Amino acid sequence: MKIGGFEVGPYIVKEKGGKRHLLVDCRDCIYGTSVADDKACRNHVLRILQEVEADLIVLAEVYERVYEEKQTKMLAEIAAVGQKFEVESIWSYSHLGDVKIEGEVKFGERHDAIVSIAHELLMFDPIAAYIRLLQEMRREKQLYAAEKDSGKHATVYLKTLLYTKKMLESTELIQRAREILSKLDEVPETGELYRTFFEAQVKPSFIGSRLLFDEMEKLELLDEYMVKDSQVQVFKHPNKPERLYFINPPEYSLPPEKYFVLSKTREVVATYRPGRTSLSTIAKSRKYFERVYQSTIRDICSENRIHLGKDEIVELSQIVARYTVGYGILEILLSDRNLTDIYVDSPIGQKQLYVVHSEYGQCQTNVIYTDDEASSMVSKMRAMSGRPFDEAHPVLDFDLPDLETRVAAIGKPLAPDGTAFAFRLHKVTPWTLPQFIDAHFLPPLAAGLLSFFVDNQATMLVTGSRGSGKTSLMTALILEILQNARIIVQEDTLEIPVPYMKNIGFNIQRLKTRSPIGVSKTESEVSPEESLRTALRLGDSALILGEVRSKEAKVLYEAMRVGAAGNIVMGTIHGDSAYSVWDRVVNDLDVPNTSFKATDIVVVARPIRFSGSLRSHRRVVQITEVKKHWTTDPDQENALLDLMLYNAKKDDLELQEDNLKESELFSKISSFSGLTMEQMWQNIRMNGLAKNYLVEMKNKHNIPMLLESENSVIANNKLMLIKENQLEEHGEVDYETVLGEWKNWMNTYLLKRLLKVQKAGK
Numbered sequence: 204m205k206i207g208g209f210e211v212g213p214y215i216v217k218e219k220g221g222k223r224h225l226l227v228d229c230r231d232c233i234y235g236t237s238v239a240d241d242k243a244c245r246n247h248v249l250r251i252l253q254e255v256e257a258d259l260i261v262l263a264e265v266y267e268r269v270y271e272e273k274q275t276k277m278l279a280e281i282a283a284v285g286q287k288f289e290v291e292s293i294w295s296y297s298h299l300g301d302v303k304i305e306g307e308v309k310f311g312e313r314h315d316a317i318v319s320i321a322h323e324l325l326m327f328d329p330i331a332a333y334i335r336l337l338q339e340m341r342r343e344k345q346l347y348a349a350e351k352d353s354g355k356h357a358t359v360y361l362k363t364l365l366y367t368k369k370m371l372e373s374t375e376l377i378q379r380a381r382e383i384l385s386k387l388d389e390v391p392e393t394g395e396l397y398r399t400f401f402e403a404q405v406k407p408s409f410i411g412s413r414l415l416f417d418e419m420e421k422l423e424l425l426d427e428y429m430v431k432d433s434q435v436q437v438f439k440h441p442n443k444p445e446r447l448y449f450i451n452p453p454e455y456s457l458p459p460e461k462y463f464v465l466s467k468t469r470e471v472v473a474t475y476r477p478g479r480t481s482l483s484t485i486a487k488s489r490k491y492f493e494r495v496y497q498s499t500i501r502d503i504c505s506e507n508r509i510h511l512g513k514d515e516i517v518e519l520s521q522i523v524a525r526y527t528v529g530y531g532i533l534e535i536l537l538s539d540r541n542l543t544d545i546y547v548d549s550p551i552g553q554k555q556l557y558v559v560h561s562e563y564g565q566c567q568t569n570v571i572y573t574d575d576e577a578s579s580m581v582s583k584m585r586a587m588s589g590r591p592f593d594e595a596h597p598v599l600d601f602d603l604p605d606l607e608t609r610v611a612a613i614g615k616p617l618a619p620d621g622t623a624f625a626f627r628l629h630k631v632t633p634w635t636l637p638q639f640i641d642a643h644f645l646p647p648l649a650a651g652l653l654s655f656f657v658d659n660q661a662t663m664l665v666t667g668s669r670g671s672g673k674t675s676l677m678t679a680l681i682l683e684i685l686q687n688a689r690i691i692v693q694e695d696t697l698e699i700p701v702p703y704m705k706n707i708g709f710n711i712q713r714l715k716t717r718s719p720i721g722v723s724k725t726e727s728e729v730s731p732e733e734s735l736r737t738a739l740r741l742g743d744s745a746l747i748l749g750e751v752r753s754k755e756a757k758v759l760y761e762a763m764r765v766g767a768a769g770n771i772v773m774g775t776i777h778g779d780s781a782y783s784v785w786d787r788v789v790n791d792l793d794v795p796n797t798s799f800k801a802t803d804i805v806v807v808a809r810p811i812r813f814s815g816s817l818r819s820h821r822r823v824v825q826i827t828e829v830k831k832h833w834t835t836d837p838d839q840e841n842a843l844l845d846l847m848l849y850n851a852k853k854d855d856l857e858l859q860e861d862n863l864k865e866s867e868l869f870s871k872i873s874s875f876s877g878l879t880m881e882q883m884w885q886n887i888r889m890n891g892l893a894k895n896y897l898v899e900m901k902n903k904h905n906i907p908m909l910l911e912s913e914n915s916v917i918a919n920n921k922l923m924l925i926k927e928n929q930l931e932e933h934g935e936v937d938y939e940t941v942l943g944e945w946k947n948w949m950n951t952y953l954l955k956r957l958l959k960v961q962k963a964g965k
């Protein structure tokens with residue numbers, strides 16, 4: 204393609220995410236593909252920019268070099284100034300001097316100088332053009348000073364130079380160059396300056412997503428770790444409330460020969476991509492694909508005489524797998540289990556992705572996703588789920604089988620700006636009450652109290668806003684169920700880590716029901732109410748409902764009322780207080796008041812923002828008993844009895860001692876267990892203290908695995924056992940002795956063993 208007699212690579216301008224991308228095909232160009240390093244390339248780009256408008260520049264060969272908006276703007280300004288000089292033809296006769304005063308003698312020389320500065324040099328090396336201009340001006344000024352009195356010097360040429368200077372200095376590139384030049388004693392090689400201004404991001408051309416590393420120098424590094432082969436950094440920005448989450452995958456910083464191998468491999472393997480049907484088995488065959496890719500890479504290397512080590516070949520094969528059978532760049536985020544959510548908002552490509560980090564809250568990432576990648580993600584999701592996703596079915600909601608993640612995709616017309624995704628990453632191991640104590644989600648006493656209710660087969664609902672930790676808390680409560688009990692878990696999305704809990708000895712049966720969000724008509728799954736009826740027929744078991752949202756509530760409450768539900772019933776429900784749970788269950792879900800009374804306890808979780816802090820912290824804010832003697836409105840009839848209430852000033856969930864006397868639940872438990880109020884509370888306190896001891900030991904010895912379910916459950920079992928033994932031997936329990944004996948066992952057995960494991964691991 205020729206522009207103004209110059210040969211430049213073929214180019215097009217494509218609109219992506221509301222930005223105009225200038226794509227230049229540099230594959231057949233003999234010059235370097237870099238605005239910073241190659242003058243000819245810079246010249247090509249400037250010439251193209253005189254023809255088209257663009258927000259971003261992408262130079263493509265086996266890899267792509269991307270110039271961000273600011274950089275593109277700097278180049279476009281130079282191109283525009285160059286064009287202006289040409290249009291005004293500032294090197295024309297009338298701009299070179301005044302013939303009457305000084306004659307034409309110097310015109311030739313001046314013409315050459317100005318053409319060279321404002322035309323030739325400018326379009327290859329604008330900074331050098333500017334430096335030349337300054338030199339020319341200095342020379343001219345000296346001449347002027349010498350000839351001033353003789354009256355032989357006209358100021359026309361000097362004016363032309365001044366005008367050129369003014370125009371150049373109006374561009375950001377020259378302004379920034381001036382700033383640096385003014386600090387230096389010597390005029391540097393201009394290449395250095397271009398490298399500073401036009402450091403571009405490089406990526407393989409088959410990856411769409413761009414990474415932004417803006418303003419890095421202003422950021423304060425908070426954390427840094429590896430996720431698989433990629434570096435993750437979390438930063439604090441001086442002026443932004445949210446944290447920044449940057450990933451740095453190896454495929455964005457490889458040497459050229461590896462990019463070559465990578466794109467060749469990608470081309471070759473595209474031909475043996477698996478068919479649609481086998482997509483669902485991809486997760487299992489990932490290793491297989493990686494091996495296939497390794498041999499392809501080896502072939503390509505030997506054909507092209509490129510020498511790569513074994514590790515390098517493995518690394519490249521993993522990258523190829525990520526972008527063929529994997530989830531692309533998202534896979535890196537999905538593998539970071541410190542994240543709880545990933546949001547890809549529409550219109551895709553306009554803003555960076557957002558993530559929610561379990562420690563740093565909501566963070567802006569450095570990843571700009573693209574429409575093409577989104578469509579390929581959608582086809583992958585369609586194939587894996589076997590469900591439609593189109594204008595008639597704009598919601599697709601399902602679990603990514605290999606990643607413990609649930610994804611919801613919404614499309615047009617529901618999302619008018621196009622496809623958007625929300626990923627929720629499930630924790631692979633269940634939360635435990637000791638972990639919650641450690642995270643200050645609840646105090647030890649509340650943990651003891653909830654554990655006591657589980658032990659005494661209370662019916663509990665955990666409520667809170669979205670993401671407040673309801674499901675996590677309920678999962679931790681399941682771990683408090685005695686391991687010999689049978690547990691049935693019913694969920695529409697598989698969030699509770701049932702396989703893991705089975706592994707550590709729980710007897711759990713899982714039922715999966717139809718998702719309420721998907722609007723697909725091809726669903727083969729069972730509805731929640733049907734599933735619940737089945738669950739009730741499965742016999743005497745603890746019954747756990749992932750989320751109570753619709754008709755199944757009626758079935759559940761009816762069963763509870765007649766005592767046909769399991770011995771423990773727990774569920775989560777959206778709400779923000781005990782009262783709102785009643786309101787929702789009775790008024791929205793049509794459960795009669797009399798049935799609602801089958802609820803014993805409502806636990807409320809809420810994200811709290813402490814004054815002045817931008818981060819929110821999850822807290823249990825209310826543990827409330829539902830009393831049984833009332834008729835129409837539990838609030839007005841004082842039937843909602845707060846056992847513990849959150850005090851924000853003290854950041855503490857406080858026991859409401861005065862209310863305890865009124866508790867019907869405690870009376871009921873006392874009547875069937877034979878325990879006095881005093882004994883029940885000793886038991887609760889002991890349990891809380893034991894859990895807290897685990898937390899203290901974990902922090903003292905820096906041994907997080909002590910609080911993981913596999914160990915906390917062992918510790919819990921042991922506590923029960925010691926208590927049982929005492930009861931058998933002495934006919935009653937002395938809770939202090941039990942705790943003492945248990946701590947002794949902890950120190951001499953569990954802790955010792957884990958410390959050994961930890962040491963061996965290091």
Ligand SMILES: Nc1ncnc2c1ncn2[C@@H]1O[C@H](COP(=O)(O)OP(=O)(O)OP(=O)(O)O)[C@@H](O)[C@H]1O
Binds near residue numbers: 639674676
């Ligand atoms: N106390 C806590 N501290 C830190 N992170 C937590 C805590 N509780 C839960 N989380 C994390 O917060 C995320 C949301 O938790 P969870 O799914 O339990 O909330 P939820 O209230 O059930 O949400 P939803 O309304 O979507 O059902 C999870 O990734 C979980 O691991």
Ligand SMILES: [Mg+2]
Binds near residue numbers: 673674675750775
């Ligand atoms: Mg939940």
